[in-house]
Amino acid sequence: MLHAKFANLHTYQTKEAGSGSTVLHSLTPRPLTPGATDDTTMGLLNFVKSFGGSGSAVKSGIIADAARSEVSAHTLGESFPEDEKFFGLENFGNTCYCNSVLQALYACEPFRRRLIEHREETTSMSSSGVGSKPPESLLGALGDLFHEISSQRKRTGYVAPKPFIDRLKMDNMLFRGHMHQDAHEFLNFLLNECCENLEKELKENGRYEPQQKTWIHDVFEGKLANQTRCLWCENTTNREECFLDLSVDIEQNSSITACLNNFSAKELLGKEDKFQCDRCGGLHEAQKRMLIQSVPNVLCLHLKRFKYIESIGRHAKLNHRVVFPAQLKIPNLVDDAVDPDAAYNLFAVVVHIGSGPNHGHYVCFAKRQKKWFLYDDDSVELVDEEQLQHVFGSTQDSSSGSEHGYILFYSKISTSQDQSAAA
Ligand SMILES: [Zn+2]
Secondary structure, three states: OOOHHHOOOOOOEEEOOOOOOEEEOOOOOOOOOOOOOOOOOOOHHHHHHHOOOHHHHHHOOOOOHHHEEEOOHHHHOOOOOOOOOEEEEOOOOOOHHHHHHHHHHHOOHHHHHHHHHHHHHHHHHOOOOOOOOOOOOHHHHHHHHHHHHHOOOOOEEEEOOHHHHHHHHHHOHHHOOOOOOOHHHHHHHHHHHHHHHHHHHHHHOOOOOOOOOOHHHHHHOEEEEEEEEEOOOOOEEEEEEEEOOEEEOOOOOEEHHHHHHHHOOOEEEOHHHOEEOOOOOOEEOEEEEEEEEEOOOEEEEEEOOEEEEOOOOEEEEOOEOEEOOOEEEOOOEOOOOOOOOOEEEEEEEEEEEOOOOOOOEEEEEEEEOOEEEEEEOOEEEEEOHHHHHHHOOEOOOOOOOOEEEEEEEEEEOOOHHHHHHHO
16 A cells, blocks of 8 residues: 555556556545635636736736737747647636646647547547537547547637536536536546546457556556665565656745655655565565656646645645746656656646635646647637746745646657757
8 A cells, every 4th residue: 555645646556566466546536625615707817907017917926918918820920830729618617627637638749649549540430420429438528629629720719618528527426516626636537537438448349458558658657666675674675656647745945856856755664654574574664765667758747735734624725836847857766767868848737826725716828839828718828938937836825926836747858859959
């Protein structure tokens, strides 16, 4: 079992090294407190307006008018291919948690491409044709939505993801109400559900093999080495764990690199938490450490901003300033990692705006063709890259700034040539 510190690490699968057995963890989203209020109408941009002049907007860390512009053929410039579409998503009553994550996934080039390819393969196999019946799975609904956006004639506008939302509500009762939901819980449910949908399809076609990976694993999966050293006999036990995303604890005035190092800090297992050692057979104190063994193509990092505070008996939001760079190297790899020099480019940030876990608003910054866009439900705007600095958080937790980077998406730079090109 995972130690409590890592309880929120969303491993969907645990493979005991050498044993070949697989344990599936259930990943049921946690319901949020009933009766929660919401202020979804107070989007990031409305927020700007309500704060008045650009001076105060900049000061409170919110996007100023001068730093954003409408998406048009003129503002996009000539570098954009015709088939790049910039579409907002209509809000169906507090569905910004969903819209913001969908935009990040749409900006994730390998995910979007594989999803649309998969949709083409499966719809050509079925005789029913496109759009003649409601999607049978969340994966199908997502494929239809991405197809709807990518096949638009216009370059910009917005679409209504109603069939997707209906399917989501059918598949998971926790998303059924009109309450504000957690964007990370949604992302987690979506990816796991889509993996299950793919596995089911493979089984139905007689093409499934045990432990088979899907294309979603190709995009997001990395591996952790869970190392435990028995302090009695000095033997180290290695256990491999797969992940689709990592949840990291955050500290005030830190960086994402510090968060990852902290994630891999050594931990003493003692007292009631002693380790049962296979080698010496005893129950002993041990030192535990979790390092990244193989890196994913797309690294998805969830900052644990919503923390249960015992003294107040509920979850509260941590406004800590956590800086995330445009380019990242993973600091917490095992010594013999497969791809030790892997570097990553930031391409999407899901931002939570608001003071608490049960209310607020989500928007998404996403990079497409070297430009940054702000997706706020049905609106899409071009923004200056510097604006991302306003969602790092505040150096003083009492500060009024309430918009924070919550889920970060980094894509691996494939070769050293690409790396110099992107720099
Ligand atoms: Zn031992």
